[in-house]
Amino acid sequence: MQLPTPAPGQKIAYSTDSLQFGELRLPQGKGPFPVVVVIHGGCWLAQYNYQYMNHLSAALTKAGYATWNIEFRRVGNPGGGWPGTFLDVAQGVDFVRQLARQYPVDSKKVVVMGHSAGGHLALWAAGRKNIAKTSELYTKKPLKVKGVVALAGIPDLASYAMAPGSCNSAVPQLMGGLPNEVPHRYASGSPMQLKPGSAIIRLVQGEKDPIVPVAQPQAFEEKIKRPYSEIQTVLLPNAGHFDLVAPTSPVWSTVEQVVKDVLRK
Template sequence: MSETDRRNGEESIRVERGREVTDGLAVDTYRGEGVEGAPIVVFVYGGAWESGARGQFSRWALDAAGRGPASSRTESDDTASEDFVAVELEYRLSDEATFPAQIRDVRACLSWVRENAERFGGDADRVAVVGHSAGAHLAMLAALAPENAFGGEYDPEPTVHAAVGISGPYDLRADSDEDGVVRRFLGGSEEEVPERYAAASPVTHVAADAPSTFLLHGEADGTVPVESSEAMAARLEETGTTTRLRTDAGADHVYLHSSYWYPEIRESVFSWLDERL
């Protein structure tokens, strides 16, 4: 389905919803008027791997695609930023299938994005993933794990050029899992399926060829502790990966979507992506 969103009576953004990737798997694309060959930002929603859907990042995607056409910028405008095109992907939830179905779906969508980039104004050689919570986990796993790490027809080389994780769990082996969310996602306890806990933890896949990474976390996060991002950043830095860590005092697990935090966090992420893509 296609629709056009007009921002402040000026910028037109073409939104293509439900673009088929495989049978039962689709993405939404967002493209500013006249944009061609732009860096691509792929958003991965959260929800403890058992809730969430495309549309959760629509505000972010509209703003990513609505930064203004290149023709409106001047050579003297040193603060001008390049346009993005945005994609919201989807994946099966844990009540439908256990791991590694979710990461296979994410990688299938990323493969579709690269193969079809020109159809929605994107540059396949400049792809970033941005995820929140469980989506941050899947985004980082997609960016870090090697080719064919999870088997299946769709597990290509993870060509991701920059990765952003917000409020994400990156070592599932360290999760107390009091509510059973991780057990449902991985199909058992760590004692029952230890290999899944290791394979599903992005921290175990960190290597010297990791893409530049920006991790953000609220210090008042009561769902995933800030130490998750701190430990992940330290591991990335050990390998020489270009890494930025931002922690915010008083911010909770979903602060990236709050009216108070959103403008600042969005600009922090978009400015960093400007530098990396």
């Protein structure tokens, strides 16, 4: 079933580049509303943009959440790749504080949701406070997020980069090299090598995903478990890669429930 194109959100710039913006959607009512920051995937590459997450954003807004669907510079855009892609996402997430000054959104109830490569960036956003001050990715006082919902996320860039596949081959383009060439970059850019902080983490994964293997979330959960974070993999037996972002798919109710559960804790 093809959904009609959702009405656009309010386009708001979080910085000066033409790709540094987000679309804010607000539910009906007075608020303040919890916020889902939405980070799109597409192998970190310029040819894929934020618009494929519009249906997801509109569905979550209808369910009662403010959504902030962010765009950012990617591999192939001037300033994209290392470190620009990461710094844009950091700035976009932190901009929720600014939004809370003008709109009825609650900057203390924030879930970062990302799909695929965006799931990597969402998990990374949760661990930013543990980045060394010497890193190019370090920024002061990152927004504390309540949780992360990674939909087919890629937490381990190093292992993903070494596996065959077109999306896998984009990792060295993003990082400016393979793990053995720029290990310090993977240390601050791969969630697998960062402690995730206090965020609640849910790794939603389709077992039939041909792009991101089930081993990615499972290895991440096994490594970081408590005491660092509350983390759980949610396996969906009959789901593929894009079912997780389609409000018409049979697994969408599970995705919505995961968001609800994270914000309730």
